[in-house]
Amino acid sequence: MDRRMYCWQLVTLFLVEHNDLDIHFVSFEKLKRDIETISRFAAQNSKSQQGITFHQLKGPSLAKALNDEGFDVDAAINAPGIRGFGILCRNMELWLMPWTGPEYIDIYREISEILEEVDPVMVAVDPLFGPGLDAVRAQGRNHAVLSPNSLKENFVQLQPRGAALWKYPA
Numbered sequence: 001m002d003r004r005m006y007c008w009q010l011v012t013l014f015l016v017e018h019n020d021l022d023i024h025f026v027s028f029e030k031l032k033r034d035i036e037t038i039s040r041f042a043a044q045n046s047k048s049q050q051g052i053t054f055h056q057l058k059g060p061s062l063a064k065a066l067n068d069e070g071f072d073v074d075a076a077i078n079a080p081g082i083r084g085f086g087i088l089c090r091n092m093e094l095w096l097m098p099w100t101g102p103e104y105i106d107i108y109r110e111i112s113e114i115l116e117e118v119d120p121v122m123v124a125v126d127p128l129f130g131p132g133l134d135a136v137r138a139q140g141r142n143h144a145v146l147s148p149n150s151l152k153e154n155f156v157q158l159q160p161r162g163a164a165l166w167k168y169p170a
Helices: 001-018 031-046 062-068 079-095 101-118 130-138 160-165
Strands: 024-027 053-056 122-126 143-145
Touching: 024 062, 024 101, 031 053, 053 101, 101 130, 122 130, 143 160
Parallel strands: 024 053, 122 143
Antiparallel strands: none
């Protein structure tokens, strides 16, 4: 399942089951139509009087920033072993933070302004969206990091005596 689907399902659930919530969604243009569709669905299937307020970010999305850097999906496929691990490590920085410094700061500032304007009680944020995480944390906002992973994937490094490397999680 697409990672974004978890977020969409959560938003739809809240709109249908908790129709008194004022939900704001901050993202890039590509998701606008999907969010409008979810908003219409919720209005048709609940007592919700208001839909989702979409705030469109102006900067490049993660996918566009990767494309601008010349990312090729074939670069993500590496040989096994140490040789492949070295390539993975070199690519990891780009995959996690593809924006230039000025692009990152612009997106961060834009999100910060939206947070100040909306003043949300709770913020749900994608773990791979660095500008969003940084803006939420810098303002000390209550937030939840959305992840389709289980606790096993998130806390594998906490296994005692390196057990994650040689046996099933303890």
